[in-house]
Amino acid sequence: MKKLSLIISLSLIISLVFVTGCDKKTASENKVDEPNTSENNKEVDTDSSSNEESSSSDSNSNSSSSNNSKSEIKDNSSTSSTSNKQTNMSTKTSSSTKTIVGKTTKQYNIEKVNGVYYIKGILIANKSYALPSSYAPGGLKSEFTIAYNEMKKAALKEGISLSIVSGYRSYNTQATLYNNYVKRDGKKEADTYSARAGHSEHQSGLAADLNKISDSFGETKEGKWLANNCYKYGFILRYPKGKQSITGYVYEPWHFRFIGDEAKNLYNNGNWITLEEYLGIDSKY
């Protein structure tokens, strides 16, 4: 009897190991074949082909996971009572861990909540601040889609048609994208237009590429409208022209990041201030 149960548990373990192995294989196979569809592959940030994104449909479809993300944001603000900040640098709640890890040059606290950095309540994903590989909202967050839909409606009234070309990307999708660009252009060049895994705002579910991934998009009526109106809806032109030394990325007139009310403070009459300048942070590997 003992022997029999030993055999049964052994075979259970073996089959478990086998199944796990299979899953891994499938996952890595999936990663590999990621077609690159952009016509001008300099601007590769694009890739609209991954599972996470629905390139043709707009943001609505991506909002399914919004509840999770909402509660994350809430956790962040609800645990940030000012008295805690001064007396106790690290706060633990049942669902999240929040730590103040430093100050920016503008004297804002740099907060780390479950491995994600926030400054002034704004999630940070750039070359200096990475998202954990486990951070996976699974789609554009509800705060993004709600604001985007409002902006889209307002734009349409002025004859401007907006669409999302590339929205949420998982850590693994970004890893594959970036690695492909490195193979094609070399690391130094790739780093100017594509983020390493964990460093992309697309993983946050709070950023998207709109309409057309092309330098000339900034000169179109849609590009101009976005650059001059997006802040009203909480979006920022994340990588303005001439700010590569600050953001770490070339001009991307198509990439918009949702930050909420603070966006109006970065607009600066169309002469956009970068998030890095505004908060007093670096963007360097």
Ligand SMILES: [Zn+2]
């Ligand atoms: Zn982008």
